[in-house]
Amino acid sequence: xxxxxxxVRSALEQAPLDKVESHLHPAGSYDVADHLVPxxxxxxxxxxxxxxxxxLHADAPLDGRNTRATWNAPEGAKVGVVTGDxxxxxxxxxxxxxxxxxxxRILAEVPATLLVDVPADTEVSEPIVIDVDGTDxxxxxxxxxxxxxxTHSKAVVVLNHTGxxxxxxxxxxxxxxxxxxxxxxIQDWADDAVHxxxxxxxxxxxxxxxxxxxxxxxxxxxMDANVTYDGPGGSAELxxxxxxxxxxxxxxxxxxxxxxxxxKSHAVYKGALQGEKAHTVWVGNVLxxxxxxxxxxxxxxxxxxxxxxxxxxxxxxxxxxxxEIEGAGHASATARFDDEQLFYLQARGIxxxxxQRLVVHGFFNxxxxxxxxxxxxxxxxxxxxxxxxxxxxxELS
Amino acid sequence: xxxxxxxxxxxxxxxxxxxxxxLKGVTxxxxxxxxxxxxxxxxxxxxxxxxxxxxxxxxTITGGSVTLDGQDVLSLSVDERARAGxxxxxxxxxxxxxxxxxxxxRTAKTAIDGEAPKLRTWVKDVNAALEQLNLDxxxxxxxxxxxxxxxxxxxxxxxxxxxLDPKVAVLDETDSGLDIDALKIVxxxxxxxxxxxxxxVLLITHYTRILRYIEPDHVHVFVDGKVAAxxxxxxxxxxxxxxxxxxxxxxxxx
Numbered sequence: 001x002x003x004x005x006x007x008v009r010s011a012l013e014q015a016p017l018d019k020v021e022s023h024l025h026p027a028g029s030y031d032v033a034d035h036l037v038p039x040x041x042x043x044x045x046x047x048x049x050x051x052x053x054x055x056l057h058a059d060a061p062l063d064g065r066n067t068r069a070t071w072n073a074p075e076g077a078k079v080g081v082v083t084g085d086x087x088x089x090x091x092x093x094x095x096x097x098x099x100x101x102x103x104x105r106i107l108a109e110v111p112a113t114l115l116v117d118v119p120a121d122t123e124v125s126e127p128i129v130i131d132v133d134g135t136d137x138x139x140x141x142x143x144x145x146x147x148x149x150x151t152h153s154k155a156v157v158v159l160n161h162t163g164x165x166x167x168x169x170x171x172x173x174x175x176x177x178x179x180x181x182x183x184x185x186i187q188d189w190a191d192d193a194v195h196x197x198x199x200x201x202x203x204x205x206x207x208x209x210x211x212x213x214x215x216x217x218x219x220x221x222x223m224d225a226n227v228t229y230d231g232p233g234g235s236a237e238l239x240x241x242x243x244x245x246x247x248x249x250x251x252x253x254x255x256x257x258x259x260x261x262x263x264k265s266h267a268v269y270k271g272a273l274q275g276e277k278a279h280t281v282w283v284g285n286v287l288x289x290x291x292x293x294x295x296x297x298x299x300x301x302x303x304x305x306x307x308x309x310x311x312x313x314x315x316x317x318x319x320x321x322x323x324e325i326e327g328a329g330h331a332s333a334t335a336r337f338d339d340e341q342l343f344y345l346q347a348r349g350i351x352x353x354x355x356q357r358l359v360v361h362g363f364f365n366x367x368x369x370x371x372x373x374x375x376x377x378x379x380x381x382x383x384x385x386x387x388x389x390x391x392x393x394x395e396l397s
Numbered sequence: 398x399x400x401x402x403x404x405x406x407x408x409x410x411x412x413x414x415x416x417x418x419x420l421k422g423v424t425x426x427x428x429x430x431x432x433x434x435x436x437x438x439x440x441x442x443x444x445x446x447x448x449x450x451x452x453x454x455x456x457t458i459t460g461g462s463v464t465l466d467g468q469d470v471l472s473l474s475v476d477e478r479a480r481a482g483x484x485x486x487x488x489x490x491x492x493x494x495x496x497x498x499x500x501x502x503r504t505a506k507t508a509i510d511g512e513a514p515k516l517r518t519w520v521k522d523v524n525a526a527l528e529q530l531n532l533d534x535x536x537x538x539x540x541x542x543x544x545x546x547x548x549x550x551x552x553x554x555x556x557x558x559x560x561l562d563p564k565v566a567v568l569d570e571t572d573s574g575l576d577i578d579a580l581k582i583v584x585x586x587x588x589x590x591x592x593x594x595x596x597x598v599l600l601i602t603h604y605t606r607i608l609r610y611i612e613p614d615h616v617h618v619f620v621d622g623k624v625a626a627x628x629x630x631x632x633x634x635x636x637x638x639x640x641x642x643x644x645x646x647x648x649x650x651x
Contacts, residue, residue, distance in 0.1 A: 339454065344491035347451050348505035348557065349479035358504060362495025362540070 028097025032108050035101035047281040047313055049249050052220045054140050054166040056196045057102055062109050062142030066165040068133045069114065074126040077155060078117040087113040090146045094172035094200040095228060103198045106142040106170045113144045116157055120150030120176065127156040127373055134165025137192040143169040149181040156182040156373055166194040173201035175209045177231065182210040184376060189218035198224045205231030212371045215242040215250045216383055222251040228259045235264035241367055241380065243387045246275025255285040258292035267299035270367050272360060273310035274391040284316040284330065293324040303334040304363050307391055356392045360384065398466050399482065399564035399597045401427040406461035408449045416457065419445045421622035427565065432591060432598040434608055434633065437619030438641045443601045444488060447569040451485040452478050465565065480509055482564030486554040486571050492542040498553065499523065499537035502560060509561050526556045531582050548579040555586035565597035566590060572607035584610030605637040620644045
């Protein structure tokens with residue numbers, strides 16, 4: 001199935017952008033045949049352990065039943081599964097065409113869409129929580145999710161992933177003009193889960209979008225969190241927090257595509273690694289197009305390596321097509337515990353393990369506060385503590 | 398009781414050219430309730446002495462001993478030394494991002510005492526300590542040393558000194574970088590600590606200025622990794638007038 005609805009066409013044609021040839025973001029297409037099965041040599045796949053993806057990147061069935069989704073629907077918001085023409089019309093609603101085989105396949109093959117609709121001028125005070133619980137990691141499936149925030153609406157959507165499953169997902173987010181949207185995606189999978197996902201957001205004029213990617217569990221978790229802008233004045237805050245244990249591969253990629261003037265993107269991703277062959281990848285892509293004058297962007301990735309045998313890859317990429325920008329910067333750092341910090345704390349009587357615990361909590365605390373959803377903040381503090389118990393605090397009674 | 402005895406302490410630090418000896422036999426006894434000032438030029442090893450007593454991993458003890466009330470300090474880990482009653486106020490306090498001052502103080506107090514402080518009195522004690530050092534009550538919510546001014550860092554060190562209540566405090570150039578008002582506030586804090594029963598202080602400084610506010614019982618001139626001369630507070634006045642030249646030339650001729 002190739003999607004060529006008018007809404008998509010018009011969205012794509014609305015802002016004719018200059019073509020930027022770049023290996024970082026291959027041109028999109030709805031036609032699955034345009035996307036070869038990746039071999040692992042492609043720039044966008046070179047870090048991902050394809051063999052562990054259970055074929056999700058290639059031709060694994062996407063119609064398996066391996067998850068159970070449940071949700072609340074707080075007053076003001078509509079949550080439900082749509083099918084048929086309605087689902088078809090939502091394919092590419094974020095104004096984007098798939099740039100990978102698995103995303104093209106999901107748009108073409110997955111018949112249903114989980115749709116969250118927040119009507120215009122509606123403020124939903126309680127977070128809209130969608131729980132996705134995996135039931136079988138040997139079965140593969142695909143999912144299409146659309147989160148639509150109407151003009152001047154305000155809401156928080158939490159996607160909470162637990163259990164065992166092999167899932168490929170496309171999450172399209174439409175943040176209409178003046179809306180204030182938060183999307184939190186928690187990957188708290190069981191050890192054998194595989195999760196390949198692409199989150200694509202279109203941020204309207206003067207709208208603000210906060211996206212928080214939180215990854216703790218799963219064998220392989222890869223998420224691309226992308227943003228484009230539908231008008232001037234939009235801003236995006238891309239947050240990420242991850243904790244990789246022995247053998248885990250956790251990969252986060254962001255792409256802030258500044259397609260409109262006076263837009264902002266601010267990304268902060270922080271991760272900790274512990275245990276043999278814990279591997280994290282962060283690739284931060286920012287493209288400032290010719291049209292995007294007066295924009296501001298800053299991206300930052302920090303990794304804390306807690307034990308030997310871990311690998312953290314961290315790559316910020318900034319492509320600038322215009323000189324007329326307010327500010328653009330990036331920072332990346334990967335380090336072990338700072339001996340001076342530990343010495344300072346220990347010199348106040350605090351044991352080495354307790355000092356390490358303080359430092360790790362401190363490392364994440366500011367970021368956790370930025371997520372801005374109290375129930376999630378508490379859960380994250382507890383999760384960090386639980387992760388620490390596996391290694392750093394093992395010898396503490 | 399609080400008696401710190403340093404005997405023939407030798408310390409090396411690893412450099413690109415191999416280990417380099419910094420302390421070359423330091424002997425010093427701080428009796429119960431005494432304040433000793435150690436004065437010396439840059440590079441004489443004053444700070445190395447402070448950090449070696451506290452147990453910084455950068456320094457290797459190659460000889461000698463340090464005891465606190467008869468207990469061998471050098472066999473203890475850094476945190477054990479602090480729990481035994483040693484406190485080092487650092488010249489360059491370290492930033493600990495994401496850890497609030499109040500959390501840090503409570504964690505340290507709990508570690509030192511072996512039990513969590515009683516909440517109601519503790520909050521009062523912390524607020525009083527901060528206020529006496531002219532630190533805003535919101536100071537507790539800030540991250541440890543992050544974005545602190547030079548003066549705030551030093552005042553925070555002295556607030557810790559008063560709250561953690563060690564037996565012996567080693568103050569490493571606590572006066573450096575302070576304007577006169579801040580110096581007075583910090584000195585008053587140190588004097589409040591000294592007024593408590595049996596507290597020892599080892600005050601390491603480059604300048605005589607702080608000795609106008611904190612009066613030492615003994616003054617030692619520290620040159621080339623050891624004590625070159627000892628005396629009463631008149632020795633500080635002499636150093637103020639004549640500088641370290643006399644001691645430097647003596648060291649050079651050895």
